[in-house]
Amino acid sequence: MPLSKQQISTLISLVVNSTPDSLSCDDCLVNVAEFAETELMGTSLCESMLKVKQHLNNCPCCNDEYQSLLEALRSLNN
């Protein structure tokens, strides 16, 4: 089955915006709590947190989980 126009556009966007990523999804999970707190406090990201950010930009699954983590933390803070 050929790719649809939408799938082609998605693939091209993912490819063009892909950046080097040294983390695995499990590495991301180990660090994502610290990353979320850093982001919510608005403080600058250290090198290890920048790697988490790069992974989240590259991995739709981890990014989906991260957005839900932010929702969970915001609901608790409210």
Add this chain to the structure above:
Amino acid sequence: MYSTESQSMSSNPYQWVEKLKSESHREEAVGKLRVILMGGLKGAFFRRGQNDAFCEDVCQESLIRVMKNIDSFEGRSKFTTWAISIAIRVGISELRRRHHKDVSLDAITSGNDMKIELAITEDDVSGNAIDQRAILETLSNLIENQLTEKQRTVVRALLGGMPVEEIARRTNSNRNAVYKLFHDAKQRLKSGFENSNFSLSDIESVFA
């Protein structure tokens, strides 16, 4: 949502660890952690159409995972944030499993020896017609010549909407390995484009 005592425990994240590992304090600490996890899970999953029962199930499974992995907590965040991050992954993994339980990998990557075909028709090449056709042909060649069969399968499945961990479940692999296949595939395709006659910004603008 956070109680005063829980906030106090958050200032020293290892207090949670000590209490959860202490026989005399464990039950009380688990109870407090359960309340916090439920608050976070409801905040995250009610928006996704889930109910109390779903959050209860996820919370129970998450408490087991937290206790099992408690020695891996490094104290770089609040303990509760760390625990909620685990609970969120448990919950979303369950949603993904339910959503895709009746979908086979073959159905998404069906036929044609797992090759990715690009539908290039006259209708698709209006506007920047020549560039678009040339880019699609370049992409098609890169997919065929630069990617392994496993990479093509993963790319096809992800574009079909199947999450990484569900692909891993169906291929007896793991999430890290499937993600790496996908990421390496993207990097190979990007490198191929960079070595072609098109700039990345031109490619993106043609398909925006």
